[in-house]
Amino acid sequence: MKILVCIAQVPDTTTKITFTPDKKAFNAQGVQFIINPYDEIALTRALELKESLGGTVTVINVGQANTEPNLRKALAIGADDAIRVNAEPTDAYFVAFQITEVVKKNQYDVILTGKESIDYNGGQVPMMLGELLGIPSVSVATKLDIIGTTATLEREIDGGKEVIESKLPFVAGAQKGMSEPRIPNMRGIMTARTKPLVVVEPSACDLLSSSVRYDLPPAKGECKMIDSNNVGELVNLLHTEAKAI
């Protein structure tokens, strides 16, 4: 079983988000970058599958050299090798296109990503990969099991869950529930240093979209405090003032 896990690098979840004064970019100064939390879930499930079914787990990232510490972390958690496509990830299509080029050369049985990255929240890389490769794609998958050449997945739908059966190969975006992320141990950290990390150059790709401006959400007004002995006033305000009930 050859498994590929796609990893994005994102600001740590506790980051206070700010933008550059010209509003054209995210202000990365002093920000700690981590493996996208959903991608860690995907990685852990990939390692569990490898442990039960045999095979290899490769991690791939489309990014500049500053993502390598996080690729090394993925190797420390247990991936066998890493690939970095040396390019700035401009939009979901660009990322999916670059990964597709690598997959065409290497062929994987299973491709996992997180359900979305916590920076752009598009959640479209797994779907685009599925389309570019002509294979099934499952978004927001909370379970994944493989028996023979058939995978059984559970995905979230509005108001419930759906069980999906898919042939291999397929791509799925991992959501909480699929696995519990692991912390790298000392042995993992030591061996990660010598595991292969291959850098490949990007292929030419059309630019379809780009983020041209960033803003912070508008500030909320003052919070209106209501006395805990006068809860009726809250219901009244929600009806007459906020028109929410």
Added chain:
Amino acid sequence: MSVLIFAESWDGKFKKSTYEAISYGSEIAKQVGGNVTAVVIGNVSDEDMKSLGKYGAQKVLSVKNDKLNSLNPSAFASAIAQAAQKENAKVVIVSYTYSGRSVAGRVAVKLKGGLVAGATSLPSSTSPFTIRKKCFSGKGLTDVTVSSDVKVIGLTPNSFHINSGSGDASIESFSPTFADTDFNSSSKETKKTSGKIALTEAEIVVSAGRGLKGPENWGMVEQLAELLGAATACSKPVADVGWRPHHEHVGQTGITIGPNLYIAIGISGAIQHLAGVSSSKVMVVINIDKEAPFFKAANYGICGDAFEVVPKLIEEVKKFKSAH
């Protein structure tokens, strides 16, 4: 030239988000010109399909095929992309629900169109075609410019109003072609979270956190939610310790929601939680700690013990409901 909307249905019925998407699409058609066509996949009644005219659709392309009674992202995307080509649509819109998320990227690739995944408003400009969306899990906003000929938009549910007018849409039967590989995956079973309102679609959400001290105390949360016709949610720590199921966890690494009213009980308001709920239109916070950061983000706050405040609130809502 036209605008095409994927009119999502579930169990043969349209969703509220479908009407939002069609209202949104017809506003865009006013900006860019052209007709408004909806594509419906599955068995929806003619009457319901005609009714899409009320929201601005002039025509409905109806795709009925026994293999498409449940969502298959690959086949659905084929059908939507072919409908777009048939109508010469330059703007294609899907609701950014779980189903919409499953097809949007595939449709975009098929049409070589740039995608705005999770748009929250109308284009601020049509040349260049620019739409605002949230980023950094609600901690930021970004303007995305789409430079391709075809534009694909995933519209965030609850972010656009429904325009309701009159008129019927015409119905045209449409039979797209499918590849065998479109059916390499299939739905085996759906498990509905029984009788409850879907969290992502709910207009009101009642949520609780560690302040409730234990799973046995959720009865009052559920009762309040039921009275308000609301969905229930929870904070991350509560889902992590197993007091509530993971699918109720809202926040940066859980579900992102934007209801009209969000009531947070015993949730302190960590930055990761706020990221998932910051697009709620009105936020009420009930917390015993007056320093809880959530009060800074809220519209209305009550500082008090949840075990005293919530039962009082339930009584007041009962009184309100019987009077209105």
